[in-house]
Amino acid sequence: xxxxxxxxxxxxxxxxxxxxxxxxxxxxxxxxxxxxxxxxxxxxxxxxxxxxxxxxxxxxxxxxxxxxxxxxxxxxxxxxxxxxxxxxxxxxxxxxxxxxxxxxxxxxxxxxxxxxxxxxxxxxxxxxxxxxxxxxxxxxxxxxxxxxxxxxxxxxxxxxxxxxxxxx
Numbered sequence: 001x002x003x004x005x006x007x008x009x010x011x012x013x014x015x016x017x018x019x020x021x022x023x024x025x026x027x028x029x030x031x032x033x034x035x036x037x038x039x040x041x042x043x044x045x046x047x048x049x050x051x052x053x054x055x056x057x058x059x060x061x062x063x064x065x066x067x068x069x070x071x072x073x074x075x076x077x078x079x080x081x082x083x084x085x086x087x088x089x090x091x092x093x094x095x096x097x098x099x100x101x102x103x104x105x106x107x108x109x110x111x112x113x114x115x116x117x118x119x120x121x122x123x124x125x126x127x128x129x130x131x132x133x134x135x136x137x138x139x140x141x142x143x144x145x146x147x148x149x150x151x152x153x154x155x156x157x158x159x160x161x162x163x164x165x166x167x168x
Contacts, residue, residue, distance in 0.1 A: 007068035007069060007072065008068050010068075010072050011068045011071035011072045011075065014071070014072055014075035014076060014079070015045060015071070015075050017075070017079060018045070018075050018078050018079050018082070019042075021079060021082050021083075022034075022042070022082060025082060025085065025086055025089075028086070028089075029086075029089045029093070033089055034085060034089065044074060044078060045074070045075075045078070
């Protein structure tokens with residue numbers, strides 16, 4: 001096994017690792033998040049293969065070894081970039097989960113305060129109704145007292161009955 005075969009084996013292995021890792025990212029984060037990065041990664045690999053099919057110089061053995069080194073370096077760069085993408089997406093996913101947790105906490109707090117305010121409004125409404133009732137009752141008593149005062153002094157024989165009817 002010569003150096004050319006070894007480089008070819010390493011470059012091919014790295015390309016399989018890039019493809020496997022791309023599928024791994026796709027499974028974890030979904031195609032909506034990593035779709036374009038995977039498209040770019042595999043487009044670069046396709047361009048490399050297209051580049052290899054075009055003869056560049058008359059020293060084919062030397063250019064083939066150089067091309068395999070380029071394949072290996074590009075595959076390593078793609079793999080490094082995809083590892084970075086995974087870290088970025090993990091961090092973004094963590095932030096999204098934290099945001100959802102905070103939103104749920106805020107929603108619970110809003111519901112709690114809404115319930116407290118609803119109960120306070122109901123208590124105030126009950127108190128207002130009670131005060132209106134008491135004001136109406138007081139008005140009725142005042143009218144009764146004024147009616148009592150307007151009576152002539154000769155008609156005072158029913159004062160005790162009238163006072164018994166007044167309740168404060």
